[in-house]
Amino acid sequence: MVCSLRAGANSVCGRGHAREGHTQEQRGALEVSRQSPIACWFSAMLYCFGGSVLSSLMLAEPPVGFLANSTNIFLASSIWYLVFYCPHDLVYRCFSFLPLRLMAAGMKEVTRTWKITAGIAHANSHFKNAWFVMVAVGWARGAGGGLISNVEQLVRGVWKPESNELLKMSYPVKVTLVGAVLFTLQHAQNLPIARHNLMFFYTTFLVVTKVTMMLTQSAISPFAPFEAVLGQMLFGWQQTPSKVKSEARVSSNGTSSGCDSAAGEASESIKKRQAKKTE
């Protein structure tokens, strides 16, 4: 049940992501979905299971492992099919309805916490108490789809080497990194807090931030002030706060991991497409 919801949330978010790409005049997902359903399917699977693929590669386990769970794949595939090829675009229009989008985005954030802790436990079973490995694998598992976005774009024939998630981190990737560090510290018992409490607070923070960002259509990262202070202290950054904010807005719009755009933007993209169709 939970699994199916997750797959659904991910697939829908993936479509939103792809749609955004389309409105940004890339070689978008809709074009690809017409031209080559296999590339479209593979791109969607990379978006849904990217964390699993990336962490498998990092720990030298079979990256095709995610295909072994046939139920998950069937489910994600059927949602992918309905979202992309349903007559009159019915399913996608339903999911563009704001409350449904909020619910899907919330569920996606809940699974993020599970993924991070699972990644850290998995890394710990391979490398005992190797902190850096735990952070890296937890991060990769939690934010996989974002981190390999260059590869996922390449499958769709889009190649943007000048930007990647390490150069311009989007908010979901940043918050996953913070989570991976926190849970690793907790695992090493350097944090005076129990694991389930940390999971509860972190998940609440994730969901609240996400829903707020979607409702207010704001793209200002809650970390922006901390980043500015840290950057000034450690790396000698000298940015005016206004510049930081506008930068955050741009980067978050440009490389967001999909569910950030509020319904307004989505309906706009639908309108655009309908216009195209009727031409």
Next chain:
Amino acid sequence: MVCSLRAGANSVCGRGHAREGHTQEQRGALEVSRQSPIACWFSAMLYCFGGSVLSSLMLAEPPVGFLANSTNIFLASSIWYLVFYCPHDLVYRCFSFLPLRLMAAGMKEVTRTWKITAGIAHANSHFKNAWFVMVAVGWARGAGGGLISNVEQLVRGVWKPESNELLKMSYPVKVTLVGAVLFTLQHAQNLPIARHNLMFFYTTFLVVTKVTMMLTQSAISPFAPFEAVLGQMLFGWQQTPSKVKSEARVSSNGTSSGCDSAAGEASESIKKRQAKKTE
């Protein structure tokens, strides 16, 4: 013996492939073979053993495993050397002789069947009854050189992100996918046919189609009608049959896996090159 023939067929096809690239005004294999023999050799090895490398990566086995069979490598390397660096281009001219090309192409198709079934059996030994994994590994093993063509081109300094084998599948990659699905279904005993019979019919189909395509210089995929029907039913494609055919012709010319060009084209490329040399 069989191995040596295979390596030979592959190497020669690789040269043909590279040659085609040359005539298409890419940074061709001949230029690379003058500039950096090591990049040329590595590119040829990727073309010959791409399926093995790709399926190893997928199952987290050492991708350098193909180098462990020194006999194979020596053989493929010597054929590579003769095809590229023989004085007066004698060896390549021999292989450009139509009957020899037909024989090499036929042998390549025969080994394709073996590779697919070997890949499926290998995947089954890692993931018991995981259908998707079996199809993926069988496909990767059978059509590896094609699927990683972007990487193989990158070694030669060519980078074409806007096209890959998932976006525009060439005929060999398509037919390998169909084969991988068929053999997986047979493995799961969902097909009322014995394995050796299926292998026989599939191989015959492969060889006959290939030889026909080479002799008639046609690039119309035998799957085109099925694709059109399926596309219309599942994905709402609305293409006129003539458009499908012309598209098939273009894609097959553009990204074919090497042995498709008939002797006419090959001799043309030789003439071009001779002209260049004499300048």
Next chain:
Amino acid sequence: MVCSLRAGANSVCGRGHAREGHTQEQRGALEVSRQSPIACWFSAMLYCFGGSVLSSLMLAEPPVGFLANSTNIFLASSIWYLVFYCPHDLVYRCFSFLPLRLMAAGMKEVTRTWKITAGIAHANSHFKNAWFVMVAVGWARGAGGGLISNVEQLVRGVWKPESNELLKMSYPVKVTLVGAVLFTLQHAQNLPIARHNLMFFYTTFLVVTKVTMMLTQSAISPFAPFEAVLGQMLFGWQQTPSKVKSEARVSSNGTSSGCDSAAGEASESIKKRQAKKTE
């Protein structure tokens, strides 16, 4: 102790490398270090531990293994931090002092020998007596940072598909390949020389060549005459010696692995940067 020296040498060389890229009007390391410290750090780690990552991938071992040695990572990271973010650029200026550069470069070459022999022994433990695998893994371990330079550049947002280390080998990559072949032959007892003697002579050759090249600011590879003869015999090259030399100069300047530039160039780059800052 030795480890720390190695990490230091590597980091400093990495900075030198990055700097060079900057003066060549790429999207240089300094710009990246301001924009995204994480991308800068990851790029530096790939430069330092690239050999380990690449050989792990080749032998299907966890490529994050290098992160498991926390001491090494802390050390490399602190040197990375000091080199890039020290106030008034003090640390980098110290390392730009010629004798210090010479010492760091010398140490880097000494560790190269160890890396090659370790790689060969490691490959031999996986594939018994597979010569090609031993050469490949030894080469990857010794020259890893160079071989994956395309990936390392991609992290910094730079993408140059038209050149890679296989197409235009730099001198360090070439000499590592020669070393990998020699040590593999010695391992198979085809060379009438004891292992420690070979190590001694090879290391001496490496250090002497490197120091000479740095002192004379020359970029002529000591292998150029051999290459010309071999190329003429095996691959039918017809180059005039002068052309070979000028080519060597260009390729070595263009894609050198970092420590080759003498102090003159480095101080020049510092001047340029200071000029930029004051603007």
